[in-house]
Amino acid sequence: MNFIFKKIPVSTPTNNLKSIPLSSLRIFPALILSILFLGSCTQSTEKKQPHDQNKPVRxxxxxxxxxxxxxxxxxxxxxxxxxxxxxxxxxxxxxxxxxxxxxxxxxxxxxxxxxxxxxxxxxxxxxxxxxxxxxxxxxxxxxxxxxxxxxxxxxxxxxxxxxxxxxxxxxxxxxxxxxxxxxxxxxxxxxxxxxxxxxxxxxxxxxxxxxxxxxxxxxxxxxxxxxxxxxxxxxxxxxxxxxxxxxxxxxxxxxx
The missing domain is CATH 3.40.50.1110 (SGNH hydrolase)
Incomplete structure (x- = not known):
């Protein structure tokens, strides 16, 4: 899964960080991990399944x-x-x-x-x-x-x-x-x-x-x-x- 991050212009890095609540900084890494986990689950479910033994093989x-x-x-x-x-x-x-x-x-x-x-x-x-x-x-x-x-x-x-x-x-x-x-x-x-x-x-x-x-x-x-x-x-x-x-x-x- 590819992520595209768009840069947002800011005045100063220090001021920008101060405007972000501490709780958000803690949640953000967890959010990334959740997205990666969901992506891996999606890929695993997309794997082809064995031929249904009840379905005729032609x-x-x-x-x-x-x-x-x-x-x-x-x-x-x-x-x-x-x-x-x-x-x-x-x-x-x-x-x-x-x-x-x-x-x-x-x-x-x-x-x-x-x-x-x-x-x-x-x-x-x-x-x-x-x-x-x-x-x-x-x-x-x-x-x-x-x-x-x-x-x-x-x-x-x-x-x-x-x-x-x-x-x-x-x-x-x-x-x-x-x-x-x-x-x-x-x-x-x-x-x-x-x-x-x-x-x-x-x-x-x-x-x-x-x-x-x-x-x-x-x-x-x-x-x-x-x-x-x-x-x-x-x-x-x-x-x-x-x-x-x-x-x-x-x-x-x-x-x-």
């Missing part, structure tokens, strides 16, 4: 094959597993809205959003996109531009509140049998660049970036973390992602 997940859960049953998709984890924690989470499709690039996700026309009514929005831009060898500047646009759209779907949005890194599919046959290290290095771009853009909006890429690399030594198509994550892998996301998501929901 969650929108934007992405590609990873978000739609290619090659795993619907309940094992990571957005659905995330919702289940929140329900176990006592939150009332509605059925997850997912706008994602296998093979989508950033531009195709934008088109999919345009066709779906989601409402700006969500309490939580996630964005995971870019692997197909990398796979097709698209210009990085295209990804940079379209990812930023998608993130701005995600904020819009969260009622314009960026604090309801989080970004997820692109998993390293280079460790899968499919990826190993196409240049494991090259894929890894290229995806690191994509993730760095996404992380940088997210940080400019002060939006959290959940890095699940290191976890995705565990699949190199554990085939159970890879789906039967030998490319996409298994439900077990998605469970590990969710454990990584939960602290961030709980914090997001506690600030609403």
């Amino acid at each position: 969650y929108l997940a934007l992405g590609d094959s990873y978000t739609i859960g290619e090659s795993v049953p619907e309940p094992e998709r990571w957005p659905n597993q995330l919702a289940d984890s929140l329900r176990v924690a006592g939150l009332f989470v509605e059925e997850v809205s997912i706008i994602a499709r296998t093979g989508w690039t950033t531009a195709e996700l934008q088109q999919g959003i345009e066709e779906e026309e989601p409402l700006s009514e969500y309490d939580l929005v996630s964005l995971l996109i870019g692997v197909n831009n990398q796979y097709r060898g698209y210009d990085l500047n295209i990804y940079r531009k379209e990812f930023k646009e998608l993130l701005q759209q995600a904020i819009g779907f969260a009622r314009g509140n960026k604090e309801k949005v989080f970004v997820v890194s692109i998993p390293n599919y280079g460790v899968t049998p499919f990826g190993q046959s196409r240049g494991e290290e090259r894929i890894r290095q290229e995806l690191l660049i994509y993730d760095a771009i996404a992380d940088s853009i997210a940080s400019t909006f002060d939006i959290p970036f959940v890095n699940i890429s290191p976890i995705s690399e565990w699949a190199k030594d554990d085939p159970s973390l890879i789906a039967e198509d030998e490319l996409h994550p298994s439900g077990e892998m998605y469970s590990l992602w969710v454990k990584e996301m939960i602290p961030t998501v709980r914090e997001i929901l506690s600030e609403q």
Whole structure:
């Protein structure tokens, strides 16, 4: 709280002090302390309250094959597993809205959003996109531009509140049998660049970036973390992602 004191011209300091009753001089410091106390109370009451557990949480997940859960049953998709984890924690989470499709690039996700026309009514929005831009060898500047646009759209779907949005890194599919046959290290290095771009853009909006890429690399030594198509994550892998996301998501929901 800032105080503005206006100087009042006086003839002499001594005469001015004599004109002020002694009781007023004693009250003035107490008055200042009272104002400061009230100001601190006001600031504390302005802090955001946790999400009302009786109020439904509406969650929108934007992405590609990873978000739609290619090659795993619907309940094992990571957005659905995330919702289940929140329900176990006592939150009332509605059925997850997912706008994602296998093979989508950033531009195709934008088109999919345009066709779906989601409402700006969500309490939580996630964005995971870019692997197909990398796979097709698209210009990085295209990804940079379209990812930023998608993130701005995600904020819009969260009622314009960026604090309801989080970004997820692109998993390293280079460790899968499919990826190993196409240049494991090259894929890894290229995806690191994509993730760095996404992380940088997210940080400019002060939006959290959940890095699940290191976890995705565990699949190199554990085939159970890879789906039967030998490319996409298994439900077990998605469970590990969710454990990584939960602290961030709980914090997001506690600030609403």
